[in-house]
Amino acid sequence: MGQFNKCKKSAAGMLLMLLLFTGNQLWAQCSNWNIATVTDSSVCAASGKITVSVNGADAGNLSNFFYSLNPLTAGGNVIYQSTTPVLENLKPGRYQVLVEALCGQQPVSRSVEVVVAGSYQELTVGVFPVRNTLNACNTGRMRVELNSGRKPYRITLTSTPANYRGPKNFDTSVNIVYIDSLTAGTYMVSVTDACSTTPATGSITINELPVIDRMYPQFSNSGSCNSFNTYPYIYELYISGYSNTDSIATYSISLDGGPKTPYKAVENAYQTITLLAGKTLKDYYGKIISYYVNIRCQG
Structure with a gap:
């Protein structure tokens, strides 16, 4: 009987050693991997992108990936356990990229710091009358000044006098635009840039000059x-x-x-x-x- 108990203890010890060995072997099979990133700058307010890949000899032993993003710069984006390795629509700044996976049933993770570059400045617009219109005419003119943002721009006359018959949309890549053939009245102007940001707006009033009756x-x-x-x-x-x-x-x-x-x-x-x-x-x-x-x- 005593011999039997000794055998049981010996077998249990061998089983424990086998489990420990197997666990260590699994960990060893998932220790040689790392993450790499490719970063696209943010050319708009939030258009940056980080593409994450997993490399290394043990990368093939991993499954069930999750990708998270933690901002290290105030105001940055937060992404938690996304299943896609492409993290998009990011603001410029420093980030920690965290990759979590399973090696068998064992959770493993790696992290790396990444910088998303970007210098986008919000679009601003100024609208100024250049000249009033002649009496009963359409000779008025305005000047639209566009600053910052990303070219090209689209200028839209969102509100015009009822008798205005000219174009209402103007596409441009210059910073100063003159709009002619304006009748008397108030004009509302809206401008968007290539980033399709919230429009910058302005308004002007074109007055009518008196009748010219002297020479x-x-x-x-x-x-x-x-x-x-x-x-x-x-x-x-x-x-x-x-x-x-x-x-x-x-x-x-x-x-x-x-x-x-x-x-x-x-x-x-x-x-x-x-x-x-x-x-x-x-x-x-x-x-x-x-x-x-x-x-x-x-x-």
Whole structure:
């Protein structure tokens, strides 16, 4: 009987040693592995990516993977036990990547620190009136200034006056955009960038200028007895935002009831009027010079 008990104790001891040996062997088969990461920078506010892979001689003995992400920088992303090795939509910053797995029934884990680079700054927009519109016209202009964000941008006129007929969407990669052909009224502007972030917004009001109904003839000597220089001076051409080259008015001249000259743009610059053959300036003393001025949108 005593011999039998000794045999039982010996067998139990051998079984315990076998289990310990087997456990140590399993641990040894799952100790030679590591994790590697490939990081994509965050070009938007939160567009970074970390791709995790498991390498090493014992990597094939692992199963049931979980991937977690802990931020080491304030405001970073938290991901807990994802089953995919691709961790996406990340903000820039330092992170700890944790990989958990099973080796048989034994849990094992590895971790590594990773930096997601990124310097994205939120898009801001400024909207400014450049010029008011001529009376009953669509010559208004605005300037949209785009700062930071990621190009290209989309500018959208989300609210316009009822009589505005121009385009409402503008795609651009420049930082300053001029929008023309604006009628009088209030415009709401919304801008998004390539990251499709929350739109930056602004608004402006384009006012309407009064009717242009005055002009002042100007004359100068051409240096010849059979010609003279003249043009109709229009003060409103010097209104802020308009220049001589905007061609907001055209004019023609008739001398002493004669035929009208071809219409040309009023640029507040002289043009030379040549008299009929054989005529000189003294032949026109006291004669009437008629100016015909067409203001854009006023007929």
